[in-house]
Amino acid sequence: MASIGIAGLAVTSALGRGCAAQLSAVLAGAAAFSPVSRFDTGNRRVTVAATLPDVASLPVELAVAVADACTEAGLGRPERSSTPLFLAVHGHPDVPGQAIGLAEAAGLAGVARIYTAACVSASSAVAAAASLISRGELDRAVIAAGYLVEPDQYALFDAGKALAGDGVARPFSRDRQGLLLGDGVAALVLESARSAARRNHSPIGWLAGWGRAGDAHHPCQPAPDGRGLARAIGSALARAGVAAEQLGYVNANATGTPMSDAAEAAALAEALGPVAARVPVSSTKSMHGHALEASGLLELVITVLSLAEGKLGVNANYLGPDPDCPLDLIVDGPRQLAAPYALSLNSAFGGANTALLVRAA
Amino acid sequence: MSILSTGAQVGIRHQAWWWVAEDGAPPVVPGFVHSSFNPLVAAVADRCLGEHYGKPPEPPSDRGRTGLVLVTRGGDRASAEHVRQTVAGGGRLGPLFFFQSVPNSILGYLAARWGLGGPVLCISPTGSPVADGIAEAAVLMSDGDADEVLLIVAEQAGSEGDDGTDCAHALLLGRPAEPAPAGDRVQYPEGRTA
Secondary structure, X not given: OOOEEEEEEEEEEOOEEOHHHHHHXXXXXXXXXEEOOOOOOOOOOOOEEEOOOOOOOHHHHHHHHHHHHHHHOOOOHHHHOOOOEEEEOOOOOOHHHHHHHHHHHHOOOOEEEEEOOHHHHHHHHHHHHHHHHHOOOOOEEEEEEEEXXXXXXXXXXXXXXXXXXXXXXXXXXXXXXXXXEEOEEEEEEEEEHHHHHHOOOOOOEEEEEEEEEEOOOOOOOOOOOOHHHHHHHHHHHHXXXXXXXXXXXXXXXXXXXXXXXXXXXXXHHHHHHHHHHOXXXXXXXXXXXXXXXXXXXXXXXXXXXXXXXXXXXXXXXXXXXXXXXXXXXXXXXXXXXXOOEEEEEEEEHHHEEEEEEEEEO | OOOOOHHHHOXXXXXXXXXXXHHOOOXXXXXXXXXXXXXXXXXXXXXXXXXXXXXXOOOOOOOOOEEEEEEOOOOOXXXXXXXXXXXHOOOOOOHHHHHOOOOHHHHHHHHHHHOOOOOEEEEEOOOOHHHHHHHHHHHHHHHOOOOEEEEEEEEOOOOOOOOOOOEEEEEEEEOOOOOOOOOOXXXXXXXXXX
């Protein structure tokens, strides 16, 4: 078993700033969607998103998140100077320069990698950093990810009719119509158990496993049988030596898109067998929206916070069951955690899939 | 450079290039519009895989654990600029621009065409694009999530350091015939090791 310590974390979304704001909102099932005022949506089909008022620019928000996560992890100047940055953001020619500036401002060792793989960017960054730590090539790493709702991606999702026409994100629900975008900025410090012990630092949680796999199916549609995501889940469980019965929660990728949510339910059935019908599942995208490149880190942080609290967040805006999604959804209120491990799942265009497996400290 | 020497765990099975100045415009890819970027990625990938494996499998099969890693700094510059101008002008975009809005999409096309079921990743280089890509491929293979990786490096004209023409390089990577010595460390520009 290759457990990697989660030494510190920081998070901002439309649910609020900081860990307490995320946790209280997801346990209450309080969605943060409202009409977009950040830019003009007058020419769009849908005019709703989960945006945080008074948000700064993405580089500034990322710098704050990285600094806060390092502080929570107890990293002083010497530790930071030997810790590299793994960054997940939307691709742009200016990104490498911004990444270098972010690492320098935080006193980090440099930029190890920049992930621009759409909605698996952040989770792929976590997996790569964990892999290098598990093999002793790094003692620790900072992973940062960010997306703030902006007009170009909003227009693209609107043009693709991917946004929920009724203005509500309803993952796994009957009559779901699509996703809604949301702000997300997060940072996480991963550290080997040996390094954490040497510093006498107690992790908040443990990253026990990770897996990635592709669908080999279509440029932007998921395989209906969820085969790539099923293999990613299987890889994460096998790496940790954890059985499906030890899962107490799944924070699903589910966006509220009819086809994608059904494919994810099929993946869970394939990977977990009978456990898929009884493990508690929710998609916190139902409250904070889809943070695209940052979604994997935002949702991992919320999953870790839920495990630490021993309570599981709600799958909000649920109207009733869809026979294509036969899951034990958390819809009536928060649940108590009943088994130690949780999965955070993400999927993206290109048939890309990731699974991250965590447990409480 | 900002990475890494784990490329020592990777062997190159085959490689190919597509230089538009010499090879001409890449063939059109169904469903991808407006820009040469996605056809360029597809052309160099098809050339590399075709020279090594022959025709795509019918039905796609056999290479379920081959991953795809695309390294690009500029990405699809032409489409991004079209989107920026259209949105700034208050216009509406065609739906195909949504489907090709991230570089994952062309990798999904290639994965379906060649039956490649390994991880799908796009990264922006922090130093040498090939070195970054080999390093990422090494991580995927060391983890056991991929047995081989098709690495593609692609830039449209206008990118920093280019020679004024679209160009792409594809490398089919696998484990070397002989295991490389263990103990490589991630390395940073100043020569520090983590």
